[in-house]
Amino acid sequence: MTESDTCLRDRLVDAGVELLAAEGLQALTLREIARRTGVSHGAPRRHFPTHLDLLSAIARRGFADLAGRARGALDRETGGVRAQAAALARAYLEFALEQPGMYDLMFRHDLLESDRLGLRESSLPLFSLLTGLIAADGPDTDAPRVAGALWANLHGMAQLWRRRSLQLATGEEDFEALLETVLAAHLGPGDGR
Template sequence: MSQEPDTSSLRERLIDAGVELVLSEGTAALGLREIARRAGVSHGAPRRYFPTHHSLLSAIARRGFADLGARVAATMEEATTEEATTEPSATPRARLDALARTYVGYALERRGMFELMFRHDLLDSEKHEPNAAGSRLRESTLPLFGLLTGLVAHCRARADGDVRPDVAAAALWANLHGIAQLWASESLPLALGTPADERAGAGRLLPAPLDALVTAALEAHLGPVKP
């Protein structure tokens, strides 16, 4: 007699298939049938592990937040190590610079996943799954925002104290998010006259015009780095 398939492994297989699909073909390809086909299961199988299409898409998007969080942690640690050897007092700003560039770089490298992670219908999941148990997708944004707020508070410690750190961090986040989206849609490269061969980057190494925009955003919210 054949054994029942392991529920947890099949669940992860469906998520794996969705991640592969969104990275290769974008959010428009994330239909239940196609995810099931990629996972090698019947088209009705996802319903056994995910009560709604939204719950499956949310699980896929959570993988994106986990990936982004891991990348941010790694690049900030690298930046801290590099900076501490020469200028220990500048470490919070170096970490914030690394976070900002990693965030924007991730948006360009993982465009389909980034779009899925911030889809309003998934973040506002109560409308689609009012009785669902567990954490909401939008709660996956909180660790990154908490980290950003802490770093902004450190960097603004000697600046004007009339703006709450979380408000300043939210404004910076919105600025970086907008830069990433407008660059990905090619609106900013067009406005800046950036040639096509100068628009690509890799990870935290952004193309020079985009890197300049990130620097401008950081300086607008935090002031320039003091020599």
Template sequence: MTSSETGPDLRSRLIDVGVDLVTREGAHALTLREIARRAGVSHGAPRRYFPTHLELLSAIARRGFADLGDRAVAAIGDGTASPRAQLATLGRVYLEFALGNPGMYELMFRHDLLESGHLGLRDTSLPLFGVLVELVGRARPDADARTVAGALWANLHGVAQLWGWGSLQLATGADDFGPLLRTVLDAHLGPAAAR
């Protein structure tokens, strides 16, 4: 066992390697053996910090949620825009993240693959959903904000998937997802005031 396999920064290095791997090759490439190989350690070394493969995948996904959350906070800014405008900004950030980081995006929302119950994913994924719920509640005080936010999120997720696969461009002839985003917001929030 070398110092590179037991040093205090090995945990972070394994996550860094996993983030790079998922970014370059997608979620399917995230095996313990490949992450260890690229980190330059034995295939058993990751188990010192991540007893299961799911725990390492969850740590990698947490980095994605942190990145998405930082982007959302920066884009929304001081929160002085209308709730609908903030939701439009949040939707655009979400779609741009999904399309620019398809491997990480896939991993982040595969809670069936992740240790979401006890490894802090609830603490990283649900706060952003909480922002969505709060904004929907302000935009639609007449509705169950959590349900509308869930439907809005599912709709955005579908747009991200179908746009990433090229299906929506083929079906709609669109070359930008902006009009789709506006339509999604109209569907869940009601038509926007006169533009």
């Protein structure tokens, strides 16, 4: 692949990321991404043979962004393992709430099941990081199972919070208090952070 091919490929993904943030998942069409990039509507197919391939490349960008946020949160956290797990959970939820279109795209089953462009591999390092933190906190625990349950709880919390269902059901407007309850349910009591 030539440098200009790589540049166009990156520009197409950039345009998709921007379109997703501005207009949501339903706006992500090959034709609209091509228009925003200033190329013919057939040009994206040189780099992305199918629409799912382009969506997967955009989702990989989302996983890279989320991973960067997670690393940053862990780098800033000076507390113990539970505090690091809380920082990781908070980064995950903040990403989901700040970038709902990208978050929805990243967890589309058709993309993950087809494993287009190694998307499944892009999603696993964060789970492995959470599993490692849980294992370090309690080596006698079944870390993958606890991490899976915590992740499922966080994912559900993100979805329900975005739709204001949790606030309606619980009367709770304090995101942090609900997050602490989730963490306590899976990791035990903490320092209240």
